[in-house]
Amino acid sequence: MNVFFMIGVNVILPVFILVGAGVLLHRKFRFDMNTLSKLNTFLLMPTVSFVNIYQNHVGGKTLLHIVGFLILQGFCLMFISALISKTAKFDSSLASTFKNSIVLNNSGNFGLPVSQLVFQHSPLGASNQIIVMIFQNLLTYTYGLFKSVSVANSGFKAIKQFLKNPVIYAFLLGLLLHSFDVKIPNFLWTPIENVSDAFLAIALITLGAQSAYIKISRFSLPLILSLFGRLILSPCIALAIIFILKLEGTTAQALFIASSFPTSRNSALFALEYGNHPEYAAQAVLMSTIFSMVTVTTVIFLSSIIF
Numbered sequence: 001m002n003v004f005f006m007i008g009v010n011v012i013l014p015v016f017i018l019v020g021a022g023v024l025l026h027r028k029f030r031f032d033m034n035t036l037s038k039l040n041t042f043l044l045m046p047t048v049s050f051v052n053i054y055q056n057h058v059g060g061k062t063l064l065h066i067v068g069f070l071i072l073q074g075f076c077l078m079f080i081s082a083l084i085s086k087t088a089k090f091d092s093s094l095a096s097t098f099k100n101s102i103v104l105n106n107s108g109n110f111g112l113p114v115s116q117l118v119f120q121h122s123p124l125g126a127s128n129q130i131i132v133m134i135f136q137n138l139l140t141y142t143y144g145l146f147k148s149v150s151v152a153n154s155g156f157k158a159i160k161q162f163l164k165n166p167v168i169y170a171f172l173l174g175l176l177l178h179s180f181d182v183k184i185p186n187f188l189w190t191p192i193e194n195v196s197d198a199f200l201a202i203a204l205i206t207l208g209a210q211s212a213y214i215k216i217s218r219f220s221l222p223l224i225l226s227l228f229g230r231l232i233l234s235p236c237i238a239l240a241i242i243f244i245l246k247l248e249g250t251t252a253q254a255l256f257i258a259s260s261f262p263t264s265r266n267s268a269l270f271a272l273e274y275g276n277h278p279e280y281a282a283q284a285v286l287m288s289t290i291f292s293m294v295t296v297t298t299v300i301f302l303s304s305i306i307f
Contacts, residue, residue: 022208053174
């Protein structure tokens with residue numbers, strides 16, 4: 001119990017203090033959310049991705065295990081979310097947003113800072129989360145976008161959006177320089193490292209700002225099912241796949257924790273853009289983030305015991 005408490009205080013509480021700061025600051029000063037979003041997407045996330053991959057070792061076998069796990073988990077969540085939405089008789093618009101709320105998780109603004117805190121003494125864990133984040137980006141702009149867009153050229157739109165994401169290129173550049181053991185001179189490495197260090201705080205403040213004006217009027221059935229699917233079912237499925245694939249150590253621990261992160265804000269953005277129950281989508285993001293304070297702490301605690 002003492003370990004559980006320490007995880008909550010040392011890992012999860014710092015995250016929510018910064019999220020809370022984002023809420024308060026945005027309510028007082030009204031941040032330009034477009035600017036914050038671009039700062040995170042085009043500078044901070046690519047830089048932290050580059051630094052983690054450049055500095056650390058993810059072997060070919062480990063990479064294969066991670067990708068295999070993510071594919072299996074993704075298909076399981078797609079199937080289960082489709083089954084639940086069909087059983088609950090959601091209309092196509094609501095079903096689209098519901099499925100995205102379970103399949104897509106916040107592996108960037110929330111997941112990466114949490115992983116950095118959990119694995120601050122184990123670089124491999126943070127590197128695993130970078131791979132998870134890139135896979136989630138791929139899933140977001142393929143499956144997620146396909147579920148939200150019904151026009152004929154949705155496939156082209158998805159590919160175009162995915163290729164615009166600089167995290168992919170930062171990952172590939174970091175992998176290339178690491179593979180060829182290219183040393184980055186100090187005058188370049190110092191600003192890169194400084195930007196990487198700034199990611200955790202700014203990403204969580206941004207997440208708080210995005211949640212500042214979301215209101216919850218009631219806990220509807222779709223919202224309850226979204227929270228259950230994302231925060232409870234997803235880690236349970238992940239644990240089963242980890243045992244089936246016989247994953248161990250830091251990789252197993254990192255993937256188990258990554259499966260517990262709250263709903264991706266992109267699911268709410270897609271719902272808003274295409275008119276698929278945007279209020280419900282925003283509620284799913286906010287409430288899953290709030291409840292993750294307990295569920296993610298629990299998963300981190302269990303991962304330390306099991307692995």
